[in-house]
Structure formats: C-alpha cells, structure tokens
Amino acid sequence: MKEKHLIHVNGIVEANVDYEEYLDSYLEWLESKGWTYSGRTTPVEDKEEAEGIFTEALK
Numbered sequence: 001m002k003e004k005h006l007i008h009v010n011g012i013v014e015a016n017v018d019y020e021e022y023l024d025s026y027l028e029w030l031e032s033k034g035w036t037y038s039g040r041t042t043p044v045e046d047k048e049e050a051e052g053i054f055t056e057a058l059k
Contacts (some may be wrong), residue, residue: 011057012050019043 016021023041030037044050 011053012044 013022017025019041026041027037044053
C-alpha cells in the first residue's frame with residue numbers, strides 16, 4: 001500500500017459552473033482517485049471578498 005500524505009489547500013477556484021456543480025465535480029474527482037476530503041468549502045459571491053482571500057493565501 002502506498003504511503004498516505006496530507007495536503008493543505010488554501011485558495012480560490014474560478015470556475016464557469018455554480019458552487020454546487022463545482023463541489024459535486026470536485027468530490028467525484030477525489031473519490032475517483034480513492035482520495036478523501038475533510039474540511040469546508042464556501043461559495044464566494046463578492047469580488048472584493050475573493051480578492052481578500054486570494055491575497056491572504058499568497059502570504
């Protein structure tokens with residue numbers, strides 16, 4: 001069995017689908033690899049909020 005690794009993801013995804021469709025696709029992709037996700041996701045509707053999150057992620 002391969003060694004398992006934990007990866008911390010912090011950022012913004014820009015997509016041409018709504019939040020629910022993105023999340024469904026993301027989780028399907030993870031599961032297709034046999035991987036799991038534990039955490040939270042939130043939709044970001046406000047462009048200024050998104051820019052603030054992006055700026056923080058770059059620190």
